Amino acid sequence: MENSQLDAIAVIRKSGHEPITECGRPVGKSLLDFWQWSTSDLVGNAMRGVLAEYLVAVAVKGDSGTRTEWDAYDVKTASGVRVEVKSGAYLQTWAQTKLSTIQFNISPSFGWDSKTEKLGTTQVRQADVYVFCILAHKDKSTVDPLNLDQWEFYVLPTEVLNQQLGKQKSIGLRNLLRLHPSCARHHELSDAINVAAHGHH
Structure with missing residues (x-):
């Protein structure tokens, strides 16, 4: 077997209309049916995290391709700023007895180098x-993760985390503030990210 058969797969954006087939024939279900079944819960931790990445990608006009699950960072701006989204x-x-405590994972990691196709050798924050x-809304009857007014966005240069927290693995909202x-509001995010990366507009 040639190694080229095991090269990375180029992910093509799907429309949702792609049929699920058996023996070359559609079975009456499409990719959209799967998406509706698997990803309609936008409040749950897994999909909310992916939606947050998408919202940041939209803000910096970096949403034209597809999400790369194993990348060392989540989003890249047009000017090359690497962004980690939490x-x-x-x-x-699920049913709650009280509001959840906001906590973010900020662990340094071994980044994946797509050029060498190997993990890095030192643990650092990659972005x-x-x-x-x-998602700051507190009323379950009206919560809507697709409503950008219900979100708050906080932007911080990675060097601040490194200087202030070292290799600390998580941070709560109070300590983050x-x-x-x-x-920033969503429409202000692109500017805020550029300022955080470069110190100016």
Whole structure:
């Protein structure tokens, strides 16, 4: 077997109309049916995290391709700023006795180098900028993760995390705010990320 058969797969954006087939014939279900079944819960931790990445990608016009699950960072801006996206929420899909505590994973990691196709040898925070996305709405009857007004976005240069927290693995909202991140609405995110990366507009 040639190694080229095991090269990375180029992921092509799907429309949702692609049929699920058996013996070359559609079985009456499409990719859209699968998406509706698997990813309709946008409040749950897994999909909310992916949605947060998408919202940041949209803000920096980096949403034209597809998400790469194993990348060392989540989003790249047009000017090359590498962005790590973290999400939190007060509400969960399941029954709660109280609002959730907002906590973010900020662990340094061994980044994947796509050129060498190997993991890096030192644990570092791979991105230039962190964006902490909070679904801040607190009423389950009206929560809507597709409503950008229900989100808060906090932007922080990675070097601040490195200087202030070292190799600390997680941070709560109160301690995050003590680091004075910039707070941005969705339409302000692109500018805030550039300022965090370069120190100017």
